Amino acid sequence: xxxxxxxxxxxxxxxxxxxxxxxxxxxxxxxxxxxxxxxxxxxxxxxxxxxxxxxxxxxxxxxxxxxxxxxxxxxxxxxxxxxxxxxxxxxxxxxxxxxxxxxxxxxxxxxxxxxxxxxxxxxxxxxxxxxxxxxxxxxxxxxxxxxxxxxxxxxxxxxxxxxxxxxxxxxxxxxxxxxxxxxxxxxxxxxxxxxxxxxxxxxxxxxxxxxxxxxxxxxxxxxxxxxxxxxxxxxxxxxxxxxxxxxxxxxxxxxxxxxxxxxxxxxxxxxxxxxxxxxxxxxxxxxxxxxxxxxxxxxx
Numbered sequence: 001x002x003x004x005x006x007x008x009x010x011x012x013x014x015x016x017x018x019x020x021x022x023x024x025x026x027x028x029x030x031x032x033x034x035x036x037x038x039x040x041x042x043x044x045x046x047x048x049x050x051x052x053x054x055x056x057x058x059x060x061x062x063x064x065x066x067x068x069x070x071x072x073x074x075x076x077x078x079x080x081x082x083x084x085x086x087x088x089x090x091x092x093x094x095x096x097x098x099x100x101x102x103x104x105x106x107x108x109x110x111x112x113x114x115x116x117x118x119x120x121x122x123x124x125x126x127x128x129x130x131x132x133x134x135x136x137x138x139x140x141x142x143x144x145x146x147x148x149x150x151x152x153x154x155x156x157x158x159x160x161x162x163x164x165x166x167x168x169x170x171x172x173x174x175x176x177x178x179x180x181x182x183x184x185x186x187x188x189x190x191x192x193x194x195x196x197x198x199x200x201x202x203x204x205x206x207x208x209x210x211x212x213x214x215x216x217x218x219x220x221x222x223x224x225x226x227x228x229x230x231x232x233x234x235x236x237x238x239x240x241x242x243x244x245x246x247x248x249x250x251x252x253x254x255x256x257x258x259x260x261x262x263x264x265x266x267x268x269x270x271x272x273x274x275x276x277x278x279x280x281x282x283x284x285x286x287x288x289x290x291x292x293x294x295x296x297x298x299x300x
Contacts, residue, residue, distance in 0.1 A: 005047045012051055012158060017133045020155035022046040026054070026069050027101035029094070030110040054105070054160070064166055065129075068105025068159045075104070083164055085120035085171035085190045092116055092175050095182050105159045108144065111151040111210075118145070118211035119190035120173050122203030125165040132156040138163070145210035169193035170284035172277040175205075176269045178260065186261040189249070189273035193281050198222065198231055202274070207253040207266045217248035217274070234286045242275050249274035 004022060006012040016022060022044035025031045034040040048054055054069030057079065064082050066075075072090035076099070080087040086104070093099050093116050107115045108128060118141075126141040130153055141162075144152050153159070171192040177183030188205035200221045202214045224241050225231055250271035255263040 001042065002044045003047060004044055005050060007050050009051050009053055009160070012046065012048060013131065013133050013156075015046055016158055017156045019044045019046070024048055024106075024109060024158060027071065027103050027106050029098050029102040030106055030112075048158075059166070062166060064164050066104060066162045066164060068108075068161055069103050070105075072099040072102050072104075082166045083120075083124065084167050085123055085173045085192055086117060086164065088171075088173035089116045089120040089175075089188075089190070092173075092185075098182075104162055108151065108159055108162070109153070111145055111147075111149050113145075113148060113208065113210055114185045114188075114206040115211070116175065116185060116188065116205070119188050119203030119205040120171070121162065121164065122211060122213050123171060123173075123190035123192040123201045124167070125192075125194075125201055127163045128152075128159055129161040129163060130154075130157045131160045132158070136160075142213055148209050165194075167192070169195040170281040170288070172280050174273040174277050176261075176273065184260065187253075187255070187266045187269050187273070189270055189277060191274070191277040191281055193285055195231060195285070198226060200225070202249065202252075204249065204252060204270055206260075207255040207270050209254065212252060212254075214249040214252035214274070217245050217252060220248055221245050221278070236286070237278070237282055242278050245278055246271040246275040 004015045006015050023031060023042040024046045026048045048069060054067045056067045057070050058065040059082055064079060072093045075090045076087050093102055104117045107117045121141045128139040128141060128144050130137050130139055139152050146152050173190045175188040176186045185206045187207045190203040192201045200218045202218055203211060204214060205211050250267045253267050253270050255266035257263050
């Protein structure tokens with residue numbers, strides 16, 4: 001196994017072009033596990049740790065440009081307000097040591113259905129910046145996942161950054177596992193309210209061959225909020241709305257039975273998480289509305 005260690009981004013792209021099968025490595029929290037268990041034996045490893053720009057992020061007016069090498073710990077410590085669902089998801093990743101090394105770029109490259117960052121990226125609305133010596137293209141995150149541990153990158157492409165919409169409303173992330181810490185998700189769910197566009201986005205993990213959005217559930221909830229005047233009034237949602245939303249989210253799943261959980265359990269758990277996260281996010285939205293209006297009681 002040859003170890004390629006480019007000193008900068010252009011050199012990394014050149015190395016990837018020359019060795020398309022080279023496996024990128026930064027934190028190594030996924031790649032080294034596969035190598036140690038002899039599940040993967042690449043001819044070349046492409047070490048990206050010397051590419052400083054991959055560890056940088058930029059907060060813009062509408063989006064956050066998150067370098068592929070930014071760690072979960074950095075997201076938790078510095079981007080909690082701009083990317084709340086992703087920060088919540090980062091809290092659930094492994095141990096402190098894993099969070100200090102693991103990156104969203106690595107999570108995307110691995111493309112595991114159980115990756116903790118995927119539901120939050122789907123709910124927030126993200127695009128993946130994929131680059132090769134041929135140029136740059138932006139891939140909507142819902143189009144990035146193409147199968148179990150497969151992604152839309154061409155053989156000569158690397159993930160340079162992820163562009164994520166800044167939160168303009170409440171976001172949540174929830175995860176079910178066999179224990180409280182250092183656990184692979186049995187299933188996961190993320191929900192983001194986008195009041196500026198009056199839209200709702202979801203993300204589901206470990207309940208289908210790829211991370212997915214519950215599109216029908218999003219359309220239902222968006223229409224219910226709009227037609228009922230909830231965005232303006234901030235009234236409590238009827239239990240029937242939450243129940244229907246949860247059922248539609250469950251219906252978006254296409255899970256399997258495995259050692260971590262049955263398909264039936266995963267569908268049920270996604271529905272429970274959808275209902276709970278809707279309650280949490282809507283309560284937060286109502287609270288923000290009360291604060292904005294100087295403490296009036298119209299939402300009570």
